[in-house]
Amino acid sequence: MSEDARVGVFVCHCGTNIGGCVDVPKVVEYAKTLPHVVFATSNLYTCAEDGLSSIRDSIKENNLNRVVVAACTPRTHAPLFQSTCEEAGLNKYLFTFVNIREQCSWVHMKEKDSATEKAKELIKMGVARVELLEPQEEVQIEVIPSAVVIGGGVAGMAAAISLADQGFPVRLVEREKELGGFVRNLGYIWQERREAVGALSSMIRRVKNHRNINLYLDSEVVAAEGFIGNYEIVIDTHGEQKKDKVGVIVVATGALEYIPEGLYGYEQYDNVITLTEFEILAKNKKLPKLSSLAFIQCVGSRGQDKSYCSRICCNVTLKNAMNLADNWKNMLGLEEAGKVVESIPVEKAIPAEIAERRRGRMGRRDREAGEKDEAEVAPTRLDIAVFNRDIMSYGIEHELTYNKTKEKKVRFIRYTPQNRPKVSHEGDKLVIDYWHDTMQMQMKMMVDMIVLATPLVAQPDAKEISRMLKVPLGQEGFFLEAHVKLRPVDFATDGIYVCGTCKGPADIPEAVAQGMAAASRAAIPLARGYVQPESLVAFVDSDVCSGCGTCIEICPYNAIRKNAEGVAEITVAACKGCGNCGASCPKNAIIMNHYTDNQILAEARAALQAVNG
Amino acid sequence: MSEFEPKIIIFLCNWCSYAGADLAGVSRYQYPTNARTVRVMCSTRVSPQIVLELLKDGADGVMVTGCHPGDCHYINGNYYTERRMEMAHRLLKLTGLESQRLRLDWVSASEGEKYAGVVTDFVKELKGLGPNPVHKDAKLASRLKAAVDASKNFRLKVLSSKEINLISKGNAYGEKINQQSVEGIMEQATEDEFKASLILQLTNKKSQSVKELAKELGEPTDRTIEHVVSLRSRNLLALDHIDGATPKYKAIVTGGA
Ligand SMILES: Cc1cc2nc3c(=O)[nH]c(=O)nc-3n(C[C@H](O)[C@H](O)[C@H](O)COP(=O)(O)OP(=O)(O)OC[C@H]3O[C@@H](n4cnc5c(N)ncnc54)[C@H](O)[C@@H]3O)c2cc1C
Ligand code: FES
Numbered sequence: 001m002s003e004d005a006r007v008g009v010f011v012c013h014c015g016t017n018i019g020g021c022v023d024v025p026k027v028v029e030y031a032k033t034l035p036h037v038v039f040a041t042s043n044l045y046t047c048a049e050d051g052l053s054s055i056r057d058s059i060k061e062n063n064l065n066r067v068v069v070a071a072c073t074p075r076t077h078a079p080l081f082q083s084t085c086e087e088a089g090l091n092k093y094l095f096t097f098v099n100i101r102e103q104c105s106w107v108h109m110k111e112k113d114s115a116t117e118k119a120k121e122l123i124k125m126g127v128a129r130v131e132l133l134e135p136q137e138e139v140q141i142e143v144i145p146s147a148v149v150i151g152g153g154v155a156g157m158a159a160a161i162s163l164a165d166q167g168f169p170v171r172l173v174e175r176e177k178e179l180g181g182f183v184r185n186l187g188y189i190w191q192e193r194r195e196a197v198g199a200l201s202s203m204i205r206r207v208k209n210h211r212n213i214n215l216y217l218d219s220e221v222v223a224a225e226g227f228i229g230n231y232e233i234v235i236d237t238h239g240e241q242k243k244d245k246v247g248v249i250v251v252a253t254g255a256l257e258y259i260p261e262g263l264y265g266y267e268q269y270d271n272v273i274t275l276t277e278f279e280i281l282a283k284n285k286k287l288p289k290l291s292s293l294a295f296i297q298c299v300g301s302r303g304q305d306k307s308y309c310s311r312i313c314c315n316v317t318l319k320n321a322m323n324l325a326d327n328w329k330n331m332l333g334l335e336e337a338g339k340v341v342e343s344i345p346v347e348k349a350i351p352a353e354i355a356e357r358r359r360g361r362m363g364r365r366d367r368e369a370g371e372k373d374e375a376e377v378a379p380t381r382l383d384i385a386v387f388n389r390d391i392m393s394y395g396i397e398h399e400l401t402y403n404k405t406k407e408k409k410v411r412f413i414r415y416t417p418q419n420r421p422k423v424s425h426e427g428d429k430l431v432i433d434y435w436h437d438t439m440q441m442q443m444k445m446m447v448d449m450i451v452l453a454t455p456l457v458a459q460p461d462a463k464e465i466s467r468m469l470k471v472p473l474g475q476e477g478f479f480l481e482a483h484v485k486l487r488p489v490d491f492a493t494d495g496i497y498v499c500g501t502c503k504g505p506a507d508i509p510e511a512v513a514q515g516m517a518a519a520s521r522a523a524i525p526l527a528r529g530y531v532q533p534e535s536l537v538a539f540v541d542s543d544v545c546s547g548c549g550t551c552i553e554i555c556p557y558n559a560i561r562k563n564a565e566g567v568a569e570i571t572v573a574a575c576k577g578c579g580n581c582g583a584s585c586p587k588n589a590i591i592m593n594h595y596t597d598n599q600i601l602a603e604a605r606a607a608l609q610a611v612n613g
Numbered sequence: 614m615s616e617f618e619p620k621i622i623i624f625l626c627n628w629c630s631y632a633g634a635d636l637a638g639v640s641r642y643q644y645p646t647n648a649r650t651v652r653v654m655c656s657t658r659v660s661p662q663i664v665l666e667l668l669k670d671g672a673d674g675v676m677v678t679g680c681h682p683g684d685c686h687y688i689n690g691n692y693y694t695e696r697r698m699e700m701a702h703r704l705l706k707l708t709g710l711e712s713q714r715l716r717l718d719w720v721s722a723s724e725g726e727k728y729a730g731v732v733t734d735f736v737k738e739l740k741g742l743g744p745n746p747v748h749k750d751a752k753l754a755s756r757l758k759a760a761v762d763a764s765k766n767f768r769l770k771v772l773s774s775k776e777i778n779l780i781s782k783g784n785a786y787g788e789k790i791n792q793q794s795v796e797g798i799m800e801q802a803t804e805d806e807f808k809a810s811l812i813l814q815l816t817n818k819k820s821q822s823v824k825e826l827a828k829e830l831g832e833p834t835d836r837t838i839e840h841v842v843s844l845r846s847r848n849l850l851a852l853d854h855i856d857g858a859t860p861k862y863k864a865i866v867t868g869g870a
Contacts, residue, residue, distance in 0.1 A: 580687065
């Protein structure tokens with residue numbers, strides 16, 4: 001404390017809320033006896049204009065440099081009294097609130113004497129604290145009004161368009177040569193019953209033509225440093241690196257499909273494919289001619305390998321089953337210029353593009369596309385079965401699709417994780433051995449193709465982005481938002497946002513909605529133009545710090561880093577003032593402003609002194 | 614004489630527990646008048662040193678309250694609070710003061726009734742224990758002082774803040790350490806640092822022999838010798854003089870703190 005403290009104490013009757021229990025005049029008399037207290041009074045309502053002007057006046061008249069108000073709760077009334085102090089020229093941090101209503105008169109209604117004693121001691125504690133408080137500055141830090149969006153799938157594109165429409169320059173960085181992300185694999189999307197590429201094209205066109213969007217294809221963000229409003233990034237396009245400055249970062253890096261290695265004959269039999277591979281074949285009109293196929297749900301998910309439910313696969317299977325039931329002749333290429341081919345040649349081989357795609361995956365053995373066989377049978381219908389643990393067709397539309405699919409005679413067969421279907425082959429056919437629960441017997445089904453519904457899984461290199469931006473990944477490798485319910489598209493670190501399937505399985509409308517949500521969150525600092533960091537932040541005494549790094553490791557906001565001298569330094573704009581670093585610092589080199597060890601101990605000890613003497 | 618009324622310090626985090634205590638008031642849940650509350654932004658601010666200092670200074674009980682795990686306003690501050698209070702408990706056990714005098718509890722903003730209940734219960738428990746005897750028991754006072762010193766110790770602080778990460782994330786070599794061995798390491802480190810601090814306490818004013826120290830510490834002389842050797846190598850303890858054939862040690866007091 002630089003100058004001598006001159007403390008004023010204002011005790012509120014709060015009508016009878018406090019005064020009816022606590023003996024306020026006695027408390028005021030007691031307050032006058034406390035060290036450094038030069039003025040004490042009571043008010044009927046300290047928060048009414050009368051009370052507030054008594055604070056303002058006595059700050060001036062008595063030359064007060066510290067104020068204590070003993071009244072209700074700081075959670076509702078601190079801002080009011082703080083601004084009253086400011087109006088009288090007193091820094092608002094030289095103020096302490098003592099709660100003698102919620103935490104005294106209201107909870108000790110029948111013990112008036114000891115409630116009065118307690119009120120006295122609480123005020124004594126408040127006075128002990130207020131003496132040690134220091135004025136604090138509130139600073140504003142300018143924000144660079146631009147954004148980078150990492151990932152050009154539907155989520156990233158939605159975020160980029162939304163930010164660009166609001167007038168902010170956006171860099172959209174996509175590592176593939178094309179925009180669109182996973183949706184480029186898809187045949188039809190269920191919402192529109194039209195080809196996915198068509199639905200995407202208008203979005204892609206908007207991105208490409210938007211004057212506020214700078215598109216970086218075939219590019220990645222390889223470095224990022226800084227804090228909200230002031231990030232320095234490096235964009236690498238094919239080895240060529242460009243430095244840039246942005247205010248906010250949106251992560252929209254999407255997800256991949258799970259590869260069901262060793263499950264249900266995948267890679268052993270050509271016609272066992274994943275749902276994504278099925279989509280690609282359907283999109284390219286390269287589905288082999290078949291007369292029967294079965295989907296198997298929850299492959300590799302819900303405890304088989306990954307623990308979670310990928311939530312979209314039931315609906316994707318329903319979409320494809322429905323399309324096949326309605327439209328199979330066209331999908332299998334049997335309708336040529338309106339003429340239905342009567343006899344279907346049965347193919348057993350996977351087409352070249354799937355073989356190519358599988359070869360492209362790292363560490364995968366080469367395989368040749370198989371030979372075609374001549375047709376032996378000429379089926380005139382397509383049998384479709386769906387092996388499932390339970391169909392989760394959530395929402396309004398999907399349950400209706402489910403019901404319709406059943407009308408189309410698609411067979412739904414349940415299995416349990418204890419009793420999964422087994423795949424083998426006999427002649428040209430794949431054989432599914434399964435337990436029929438209703439009939440209570442083991443059955444066999446012969447099919448031409450098996451489609452495995454596998455979950456969306458995290459991008460393997462999400463770890464690198466997580467490390468670069470210092471944002472967390474959850475258990476399954478997806479990005480982890482700040483709060484599942486209340487802050488679903490924020491990272492805990494200010495200025496970085498997340499959307500789309502990189503934070504967990506989602507369908508297109510959800511990914512787009514998240515992209516737009518992330519954009520509107522990211523636009524807040526951009527539109528405001530400055531950030532006002534928490535004024536109560538931690539401070540490192542660099543002479544004492546040994547550079548052990550404990551605080552850096554535990555800071556939940558990545559607000560601490562090692563500076564050039566090898567000691568910890570707090571990024572004021574990022575610090576939230578929780579005090580975790582202060583409690584952890586092995587050298588006691590970190591001071592948590594406004595909640596220093598000294599201030600806390602002085603406040604608490606004041607209560608103990610009363611008992612000892 | 615009237616009934617013993619324990620003096621209790623309760624730390625409340627601003628976001629959950631303080632709001633919970635306010636709600637107790639709004640709902641008029643009545644509880645005993647013994648609690649003296651200190652508001653901090655997050656429970657994570659309250660270090661073992663702070664709570665041990667208060668017990669050393671005669672508080673009959675200290676309680677730290679915060680948001681429920683997963684609900685901390687600062688994401689995970691309260692996980693660290695929990696670890697640190699575990700360390701404070703370990704130290705307290707070594708001093709001989711009843712460790713029930715230190716409590717940690719989670720009170721959410723909607724748990725006004727729980728807050729009233731927790732305070733009532735703590736007061737009842739402390740009435741059963743009687744007054745904190747630290748001001749009447751010099752031995753206990755010096756052990757509590759040693760606990761405060763140990764709680765400021767570099768190694769213990771690093772361990773109690775990083776330990777949680779050792780379990781979940783693994784160390785720099787990617788090895789994950791299981792819960793049990795982390796606890797073992799913590800237990801041992803706490804005991805070692807407490808005893809080292811106690812030796813420095815005991816030798817601060819008057820030089821002592823290993824045998825005398827061992828008696829105070831309540832452990833075999835060969836264990837005490839280990840502590841003495843380690844303190845000497847850290848330049849905290851020095852040979853003062855030889856009394857007959859017995860070496861006597863004294864703490865090296867540095868700087869005027
Ligand atoms: C088989 C299947 C069928 C589906 N069918 C439907 C359907 O019918 N209807 C529906 O609504 N949804 C469907 N979905 C879901 C849909 O695919 C997703 O909701 C959608 O792709 C999510 O978009 P996104 O932008 O979040 O991620 P993605 O589409 O995965 O896009 C992420 C983008 O980020 C890029 N990227 C990744 N890492 C980096 C990096 N480090 N730097 C730069 N760029 C990077 C990727 O190249 C990609 O372009 C289906 C999913 C599957 C698996
Ligand atoms: S804010 Fe309540 S425990 Fe952290």
